[in-house]
Amino acid sequence: MTAVVLHGRAAKTGFEIRQMGPPERRAPRNFAQGSDYIWTQEALFDFKLYSGTEEALWLTKSLLDAQTNEELGALASAYGHVVCGNRFDGGECSLISDYRDRVNDLRRLHDLLQDGHFSESDLPPSGLVYSPFSVGFSYWLVPSEGPRGFAPVLLTHSLYCFVCHEIISLALANRPLLVCKACGKFQRPTARRDSKFCSAKCRVAHHREREKAKILSNG
Ligand SMILES: [Zn+2]
Incomplete structure:
Protein backbone atom coordinates (compact mmCIF):
# COMPACT_ATOMS: atom_id res chain seq x y z
CA MET A 1 0.00 0.00 0.00
CA SER A 119 -24.73 10.79 2.07
CA GLU A 120 -22.35 13.64 1.33
CA SER A 121 -21.93 12.38 -2.24
CA ASP A 122 -25.49 13.34 -3.24
CA LEU A 123 -25.25 15.30 -6.44
CA PRO A 124 -26.64 18.81 -6.28
CA PRO A 125 -28.70 19.88 -9.31
CA SER A 126 -25.79 21.78 -10.82
CA GLY A 127 -23.84 18.53 -11.14
CA LEU A 128 -20.96 20.02 -9.19
CA VAL A 129 -19.84 18.00 -6.20
CA TYR A 130 -18.60 19.84 -3.19
CA SER A 131 -17.89 18.02 -0.01
CA LEU A 178 -15.47 5.77 20.30
CA VAL A 179 -16.80 8.50 22.54
CA CYS A 180 -16.55 8.00 26.32
CA LYS A 181 -19.98 8.06 27.98
CA ALA A 182 -18.62 9.79 31.08
CA CYS A 183 -16.23 12.54 29.93
CA GLY A 184 -17.33 12.83 26.27
CA LYS A 185 -13.75 12.58 24.99
CA PHE A 186 -12.76 10.22 22.20
CA GLN A 187 -11.27 6.88 23.20
CA ARG A 188 -8.35 5.14 21.60
CA PRO A 189 -9.43 2.61 18.94
CA THR A 190 -7.55 -0.20 20.67
CA ALA A 191 -10.47 -0.29 23.12
CA ARG A 192 -13.15 -2.94 22.52
CA ARG A 193 -15.67 -2.21 19.77
CA ASP A 194 -18.45 -1.78 22.38
CA SER A 195 -16.28 0.01 24.95
CA LYS A 196 -18.23 2.80 26.68
CA PHE A 197 -15.56 4.47 28.80
CA CYS A 198 -12.06 5.76 28.16
CA SER A 199 -10.74 4.73 31.58
CA ALA A 200 -11.61 2.91 34.80
CA LYS A 201 -11.90 6.33 36.42
CA CYS A 202 -14.65 7.37 33.96
CA ARG A 203 -16.47 4.05 34.42
CA VAL A 204 -16.57 4.56 38.20
CA ALA A 205 -17.59 8.22 37.84
CA HIS A 206 -20.45 7.28 35.49
CA HIS A 207 -21.80 4.56 37.82
CA ARG A 208 -21.58 6.90 40.79
CA GLU A 209 -23.61 9.52 38.91
CA ARG A 210 -26.21 6.89 38.03
CA GLU A 211 -26.49 5.73 41.66
CA LYS A 212 -26.86 9.33 42.80
CA ALA A 213 -29.64 9.95 40.22
CA LYS A 214 -31.43 6.76 41.36
CA ILE A 215 -31.36 7.82 45.01
CA LEU A 216 -32.63 11.29 44.12
CA SER A 217 -35.48 9.97 41.95
CA ASN A 218 -36.54 7.54 44.71
CA GLY A 219 -36.85 10.59 46.88
ZN1 LIG B 1 -13.75 9.33 29.83
Missing part, protein backbone atom coordinates in the same frame (compact mmCIF):
# COMPACT_ATOMS: atom_id res chain seq x y z
CA THR A 2 1.21 3.51 -0.76
CA ALA A 3 2.15 5.48 2.33
CA VAL A 4 0.17 8.62 3.12
CA VAL A 5 2.25 11.44 4.53
CA LEU A 6 1.55 14.86 5.98
CA HIS A 7 4.36 17.24 5.14
CA GLY A 8 3.59 20.06 7.50
CA ARG A 9 5.07 23.21 8.86
CA ALA A 10 4.68 24.44 12.42
CA ALA A 11 6.06 27.10 14.76
CA LYS A 12 6.43 24.83 17.82
CA THR A 13 6.99 27.91 19.99
CA GLY A 14 3.58 28.13 21.62
CA PHE A 15 0.68 30.43 20.74
CA GLU A 16 -1.23 33.50 21.81
CA ILE A 17 -4.97 34.14 21.79
CA ARG A 18 -5.33 37.65 20.32
CA GLN A 19 -8.32 39.85 19.93
CA MET A 20 -8.33 41.96 16.77
CA GLY A 21 -10.30 44.78 18.28
CA PRO A 22 -9.92 48.54 17.97
CA PRO A 23 -6.58 48.65 19.88
CA GLU A 24 -4.99 46.53 17.14
CA ARG A 25 -5.11 49.36 14.64
CA ARG A 26 -2.43 47.82 12.50
CA ALA A 27 -4.59 44.75 11.86
CA PRO A 28 -5.34 44.47 8.13
CA ARG A 29 -8.90 45.04 6.96
CA ASN A 30 -9.57 41.40 6.28
CA PHE A 31 -9.48 40.62 10.01
CA ALA A 32 -12.85 40.24 11.71
CA GLN A 33 -12.90 43.05 14.25
CA GLY A 34 -13.42 42.10 17.87
CA SER A 35 -12.93 38.38 17.24
CA ASP A 36 -10.52 35.95 18.86
CA TYR A 37 -7.59 34.69 16.81
CA ILE A 38 -4.93 32.07 17.39
CA TRP A 39 -1.55 33.60 16.70
CA THR A 40 1.66 31.60 16.31
CA GLN A 41 5.14 32.64 15.25
CA GLU A 42 6.13 32.06 11.65
CA ALA A 43 6.15 28.31 10.98
CA LEU A 44 9.77 27.38 10.26
CA PHE A 45 9.77 23.83 11.53
CA ASP A 46 9.19 21.22 8.79
CA PHE A 47 7.88 17.84 9.82
CA LYS A 48 6.60 14.63 8.27
CA LEU A 49 3.88 12.52 9.80
CA TYR A 50 2.95 9.10 8.42
CA SER A 51 -0.60 7.77 8.36
CA GLY A 52 -1.46 4.97 10.76
CA THR A 53 1.27 5.78 13.31
CA GLU A 54 0.73 6.33 17.02
CA GLU A 55 1.35 10.04 16.58
CA ALA A 56 -1.18 10.30 13.72
CA LEU A 57 -3.73 8.62 15.97
CA TRP A 58 -2.89 10.95 18.84
CA LEU A 59 -3.24 13.99 16.57
CA THR A 60 -6.63 12.80 15.24
CA LYS A 61 -7.96 12.17 18.74
CA SER A 62 -6.59 15.49 20.02
CA LEU A 63 -8.20 17.49 17.20
CA LEU A 64 -11.57 15.76 17.63
CA ASP A 65 -11.39 16.39 21.38
CA ALA A 66 -10.20 20.00 21.19
CA GLN A 67 -12.79 22.34 22.74
CA THR A 68 -11.02 25.25 24.39
CA ASN A 69 -9.07 28.04 22.71
CA GLU A 70 -6.00 26.76 24.56
CA GLU A 71 -6.34 23.23 23.20
CA LEU A 72 -6.79 24.56 19.65
CA GLY A 73 -3.86 26.95 20.07
CA ALA A 74 -1.52 24.23 21.36
CA LEU A 75 -2.32 22.07 18.31
CA ALA A 76 -1.78 25.02 15.95
CA SER A 77 1.64 25.56 17.49
CA ALA A 78 2.61 21.88 17.29
CA TYR A 79 1.17 20.96 13.86
CA GLY A 80 0.27 24.19 12.09
CA HIS A 81 -3.10 25.84 11.56
CA VAL A 82 -6.07 23.77 10.37
CA VAL A 83 -7.40 26.76 8.44
CA CYS A 84 -5.40 29.11 6.25
CA GLY A 85 -4.19 31.93 8.45
CA ASN A 86 -3.46 35.58 7.74
CA ARG A 87 0.11 36.75 8.05
CA PHE A 88 0.36 39.20 10.93
CA ASP A 89 3.04 40.55 13.26
CA GLY A 90 5.76 38.08 12.21
CA GLY A 91 3.50 35.09 12.39
CA GLU A 92 0.24 33.51 11.38
CA CYS A 93 -3.22 34.33 12.69
CA SER A 94 -6.37 32.31 12.21
CA LEU A 95 -9.90 33.08 13.32
CA ILE A 96 -10.91 30.74 16.15
CA SER A 97 -14.50 30.43 14.91
CA ASP A 98 -13.18 29.22 11.50
CA TYR A 99 -10.93 26.81 13.34
CA ARG A 100 -13.89 25.44 15.32
CA ASP A 101 -15.97 25.05 12.13
CA ARG A 102 -13.22 22.93 10.61
CA VAL A 103 -12.90 20.76 13.73
CA ASN A 104 -16.70 20.36 13.76
CA ASP A 105 -16.52 19.18 10.13
CA LEU A 106 -14.09 16.49 11.28
CA ARG A 107 -16.43 15.44 14.10
CA ARG A 108 -19.33 15.35 11.62
CA LEU A 109 -17.31 13.14 9.27
CA HIS A 110 -16.55 10.82 12.18
CA ASP A 111 -20.24 10.65 13.18
CA LEU A 112 -21.49 10.14 9.61
CA LEU A 113 -19.13 7.20 9.13
CA GLN A 114 -20.25 5.60 12.42
CA ASP A 115 -23.96 5.92 11.70
CA GLY A 116 -23.74 4.24 8.31
CA HIS A 117 -25.68 7.15 6.81
CA PHE A 118 -22.98 8.79 4.78
CA PRO A 132 -16.06 19.45 2.99
CA PHE A 133 -14.42 16.04 3.22
CA SER A 134 -12.84 15.99 -0.23
CA VAL A 135 -9.13 15.48 0.21
CA GLY A 136 -6.27 16.10 -2.18
CA PHE A 137 -2.95 14.29 -2.21
CA SER A 138 -0.02 14.52 -4.58
CA TYR A 139 1.71 11.38 -5.78
CA TRP A 140 5.37 11.66 -5.00
CA LEU A 141 8.55 9.65 -4.66
CA VAL A 142 10.88 9.42 -1.69
CA PRO A 143 14.25 7.67 -1.45
CA SER A 144 14.00 4.28 0.24
CA GLU A 145 16.32 1.45 1.23
CA GLY A 146 14.66 -1.17 -0.99
CA PRO A 147 16.34 -2.61 -4.13
CA ARG A 148 14.96 0.18 -6.33
CA GLY A 149 15.97 2.98 -4.00
CA PHE A 150 12.63 4.81 -4.15
CA ALA A 151 9.09 4.45 -2.86
CA PRO A 152 5.87 6.25 -3.82
CA VAL A 153 3.97 8.26 -1.23
CA LEU A 154 0.71 10.22 -1.23
CA LEU A 155 1.66 13.59 0.13
CA THR A 156 -0.39 16.45 1.53
CA HIS A 157 0.51 19.75 3.15
CA SER A 158 -2.94 20.04 4.67
CA LEU A 159 -3.47 18.97 8.26
CA TYR A 160 -7.22 18.86 7.60
CA CYS A 161 -6.86 16.46 4.62
CA PHE A 162 -4.53 14.26 6.60
CA VAL A 163 -6.90 13.96 9.57
CA CYS A 164 -9.90 13.30 7.24
CA HIS A 165 -7.87 10.43 5.81
CA GLU A 166 -7.08 9.11 9.31
CA ILE A 167 -10.76 9.17 10.31
CA ILE A 168 -11.80 7.38 7.09
CA SER A 169 -9.02 4.79 7.47
CA LEU A 170 -10.07 3.99 11.04
CA ALA A 171 -13.70 3.62 9.94
CA LEU A 172 -12.71 1.35 7.01
CA ALA A 173 -10.67 -0.84 9.37
CA ASN A 174 -13.64 -0.94 11.77
CA ARG A 175 -11.50 0.67 14.48
CA PRO A 176 -13.29 4.01 14.97
CA LEU A 177 -12.57 6.30 17.88
Whole structure:
Protein backbone atom coordinates (compact mmCIF):
# COMPACT_ATOMS: atom_id res chain seq x y z
CA MET A 1 0.00 0.00 0.00
CA THR A 2 1.21 3.51 -0.76
CA ALA A 3 2.15 5.48 2.33
CA VAL A 4 0.17 8.62 3.12
CA VAL A 5 2.25 11.44 4.53
CA LEU A 6 1.55 14.86 5.98
CA HIS A 7 4.36 17.24 5.14
CA GLY A 8 3.59 20.06 7.50
CA ARG A 9 5.07 23.21 8.86
CA ALA A 10 4.68 24.44 12.42
CA ALA A 11 6.06 27.10 14.76
CA LYS A 12 6.43 24.83 17.82
CA THR A 13 6.99 27.91 19.99
CA GLY A 14 3.58 28.13 21.62
CA PHE A 15 0.68 30.43 20.74
CA GLU A 16 -1.23 33.50 21.81
CA ILE A 17 -4.97 34.14 21.79
CA ARG A 18 -5.33 37.65 20.32
CA GLN A 19 -8.32 39.85 19.93
CA MET A 20 -8.33 41.96 16.77
CA GLY A 21 -10.30 44.78 18.28
CA PRO A 22 -9.92 48.54 17.97
CA PRO A 23 -6.58 48.65 19.88
CA GLU A 24 -4.99 46.53 17.14
CA ARG A 25 -5.11 49.36 14.64
CA ARG A 26 -2.43 47.82 12.50
CA ALA A 27 -4.59 44.75 11.86
CA PRO A 28 -5.34 44.47 8.13
CA ARG A 29 -8.90 45.04 6.96
CA ASN A 30 -9.57 41.40 6.28
CA PHE A 31 -9.48 40.62 10.01
CA ALA A 32 -12.85 40.24 11.71
CA GLN A 33 -12.90 43.05 14.25
CA GLY A 34 -13.42 42.10 17.87
CA SER A 35 -12.93 38.38 17.24
CA ASP A 36 -10.52 35.95 18.86
CA TYR A 37 -7.59 34.69 16.81
CA ILE A 38 -4.93 32.07 17.39
CA TRP A 39 -1.55 33.60 16.70
CA THR A 40 1.66 31.60 16.31
CA GLN A 41 5.14 32.64 15.25
CA GLU A 42 6.13 32.06 11.65
CA ALA A 43 6.15 28.31 10.98
CA LEU A 44 9.77 27.38 10.26
CA PHE A 45 9.77 23.83 11.53
CA ASP A 46 9.19 21.22 8.79
CA PHE A 47 7.88 17.84 9.82
CA LYS A 48 6.60 14.63 8.27
CA LEU A 49 3.88 12.52 9.80
CA TYR A 50 2.95 9.10 8.42
CA SER A 51 -0.60 7.77 8.36
CA GLY A 52 -1.46 4.97 10.76
CA THR A 53 1.27 5.78 13.31
CA GLU A 54 0.73 6.33 17.02
CA GLU A 55 1.35 10.04 16.58
CA ALA A 56 -1.18 10.30 13.72
CA LEU A 57 -3.73 8.62 15.97
CA TRP A 58 -2.89 10.95 18.84
CA LEU A 59 -3.24 13.99 16.57
CA THR A 60 -6.63 12.80 15.24
CA LYS A 61 -7.96 12.17 18.74
CA SER A 62 -6.59 15.49 20.02
CA LEU A 63 -8.20 17.49 17.20
CA LEU A 64 -11.57 15.76 17.63
CA ASP A 65 -11.39 16.39 21.38
CA ALA A 66 -10.20 20.00 21.19
CA GLN A 67 -12.79 22.34 22.74
CA THR A 68 -11.02 25.25 24.39
CA ASN A 69 -9.07 28.04 22.71
CA GLU A 70 -6.00 26.76 24.56
CA GLU A 71 -6.34 23.23 23.20
CA LEU A 72 -6.79 24.56 19.65
CA GLY A 73 -3.86 26.95 20.07
CA ALA A 74 -1.52 24.23 21.36
CA LEU A 75 -2.32 22.07 18.31
CA ALA A 76 -1.78 25.02 15.95
CA SER A 77 1.64 25.56 17.49
CA ALA A 78 2.61 21.88 17.29
CA TYR A 79 1.17 20.96 13.86
CA GLY A 80 0.27 24.19 12.09
CA HIS A 81 -3.10 25.84 11.56
CA VAL A 82 -6.07 23.77 10.37
CA VAL A 83 -7.40 26.76 8.44
CA CYS A 84 -5.40 29.11 6.25
CA GLY A 85 -4.19 31.93 8.45
CA ASN A 86 -3.46 35.58 7.74
CA ARG A 87 0.11 36.75 8.05
CA PHE A 88 0.36 39.20 10.93
CA ASP A 89 3.04 40.55 13.26
CA GLY A 90 5.76 38.08 12.21
CA GLY A 91 3.50 35.09 12.39
CA GLU A 92 0.24 33.51 11.38
CA CYS A 93 -3.22 34.33 12.69
CA SER A 94 -6.37 32.31 12.21
CA LEU A 95 -9.90 33.08 13.32
CA ILE A 96 -10.91 30.74 16.15
CA SER A 97 -14.50 30.43 14.91
CA ASP A 98 -13.18 29.22 11.50
CA TYR A 99 -10.93 26.81 13.34
CA ARG A 100 -13.89 25.44 15.32
CA ASP A 101 -15.97 25.05 12.13
CA ARG A 102 -13.22 22.93 10.61
CA VAL A 103 -12.90 20.76 13.73
CA ASN A 104 -16.70 20.36 13.76
CA ASP A 105 -16.52 19.18 10.13
CA LEU A 106 -14.09 16.49 11.28
CA ARG A 107 -16.43 15.44 14.10
CA ARG A 108 -19.33 15.35 11.62
CA LEU A 109 -17.31 13.14 9.27
CA HIS A 110 -16.55 10.82 12.18
CA ASP A 111 -20.24 10.65 13.18
CA LEU A 112 -21.49 10.14 9.61
CA LEU A 113 -19.13 7.20 9.13
CA GLN A 114 -20.25 5.60 12.42
CA ASP A 115 -23.96 5.92 11.70
CA GLY A 116 -23.74 4.24 8.31
CA HIS A 117 -25.68 7.15 6.81
CA PHE A 118 -22.98 8.79 4.78
CA SER A 119 -24.73 10.79 2.07
CA GLU A 120 -22.35 13.64 1.33
CA SER A 121 -21.93 12.38 -2.24
CA ASP A 122 -25.49 13.34 -3.24
CA LEU A 123 -25.25 15.30 -6.44
CA PRO A 124 -26.64 18.81 -6.28
CA PRO A 125 -28.70 19.88 -9.31
CA SER A 126 -25.79 21.78 -10.82
CA GLY A 127 -23.84 18.53 -11.14
CA LEU A 128 -20.96 20.02 -9.19
CA VAL A 129 -19.84 18.00 -6.20
CA TYR A 130 -18.60 19.84 -3.19
CA SER A 131 -17.89 18.02 -0.01
CA PRO A 132 -16.06 19.45 2.99
CA PHE A 133 -14.42 16.04 3.22
CA SER A 134 -12.84 15.99 -0.23
CA VAL A 135 -9.13 15.48 0.21
CA GLY A 136 -6.27 16.10 -2.18
CA PHE A 137 -2.95 14.29 -2.21
CA SER A 138 -0.02 14.52 -4.58
CA TYR A 139 1.71 11.38 -5.78
CA TRP A 140 5.37 11.66 -5.00
CA LEU A 141 8.55 9.65 -4.66
CA VAL A 142 10.88 9.42 -1.69
CA PRO A 143 14.25 7.67 -1.45
CA SER A 144 14.00 4.28 0.24
CA GLU A 145 16.32 1.45 1.23
CA GLY A 146 14.66 -1.17 -0.99
CA PRO A 147 16.34 -2.61 -4.13
CA ARG A 148 14.96 0.18 -6.33
CA GLY A 149 15.97 2.98 -4.00
CA PHE A 150 12.63 4.81 -4.15
CA ALA A 151 9.09 4.45 -2.86
CA PRO A 152 5.87 6.25 -3.82
CA VAL A 153 3.97 8.26 -1.23
CA LEU A 154 0.71 10.22 -1.23
CA LEU A 155 1.66 13.59 0.13
CA THR A 156 -0.39 16.45 1.53
CA HIS A 157 0.51 19.75 3.15
CA SER A 158 -2.94 20.04 4.67
CA LEU A 159 -3.47 18.97 8.26
CA TYR A 160 -7.22 18.86 7.60
CA CYS A 161 -6.86 16.46 4.62
CA PHE A 162 -4.53 14.26 6.60
CA VAL A 163 -6.90 13.96 9.57
CA CYS A 164 -9.90 13.30 7.24
CA HIS A 165 -7.87 10.43 5.81
CA GLU A 166 -7.08 9.11 9.31
CA ILE A 167 -10.76 9.17 10.31
CA ILE A 168 -11.80 7.38 7.09
CA SER A 169 -9.02 4.79 7.47
CA LEU A 170 -10.07 3.99 11.04
CA ALA A 171 -13.70 3.62 9.94
CA LEU A 172 -12.71 1.35 7.01
CA ALA A 173 -10.67 -0.84 9.37
CA ASN A 174 -13.64 -0.94 11.77
CA ARG A 175 -11.50 0.67 14.48
CA PRO A 176 -13.29 4.01 14.97
CA LEU A 177 -12.57 6.30 17.88
CA LEU A 178 -15.47 5.77 20.30
CA VAL A 179 -16.80 8.50 22.54
CA CYS A 180 -16.55 8.00 26.32
CA LYS A 181 -19.98 8.06 27.98
CA ALA A 182 -18.62 9.79 31.08
CA CYS A 183 -16.23 12.54 29.93
CA GLY A 184 -17.33 12.83 26.27
CA LYS A 185 -13.75 12.58 24.99
CA PHE A 186 -12.76 10.22 22.20
CA GLN A 187 -11.27 6.88 23.20
CA ARG A 188 -8.35 5.14 21.60
CA PRO A 189 -9.43 2.61 18.94
CA THR A 190 -7.55 -0.20 20.67
CA ALA A 191 -10.47 -0.29 23.12
CA ARG A 192 -13.15 -2.94 22.52
CA ARG A 193 -15.67 -2.21 19.77
CA ASP A 194 -18.45 -1.78 22.38
CA SER A 195 -16.28 0.01 24.95
CA LYS A 196 -18.23 2.80 26.68
CA PHE A 197 -15.56 4.47 28.80
CA CYS A 198 -12.06 5.76 28.16
CA SER A 199 -10.74 4.73 31.58
CA ALA A 200 -11.61 2.91 34.80
CA LYS A 201 -11.90 6.33 36.42
CA CYS A 202 -14.65 7.37 33.96
CA ARG A 203 -16.47 4.05 34.42
CA VAL A 204 -16.57 4.56 38.20
CA ALA A 205 -17.59 8.22 37.84
CA HIS A 206 -20.45 7.28 35.49
CA HIS A 207 -21.80 4.56 37.82
CA ARG A 208 -21.58 6.90 40.79
CA GLU A 209 -23.61 9.52 38.91
CA ARG A 210 -26.21 6.89 38.03
CA GLU A 211 -26.49 5.73 41.66
CA LYS A 212 -26.86 9.33 42.80
CA ALA A 213 -29.64 9.95 40.22
CA LYS A 214 -31.43 6.76 41.36
CA ILE A 215 -31.36 7.82 45.01
CA LEU A 216 -32.63 11.29 44.12
CA SER A 217 -35.48 9.97 41.95
CA ASN A 218 -36.54 7.54 44.71
CA GLY A 219 -36.85 10.59 46.88
ZN1 LIG B 1 -13.75 9.33 29.83
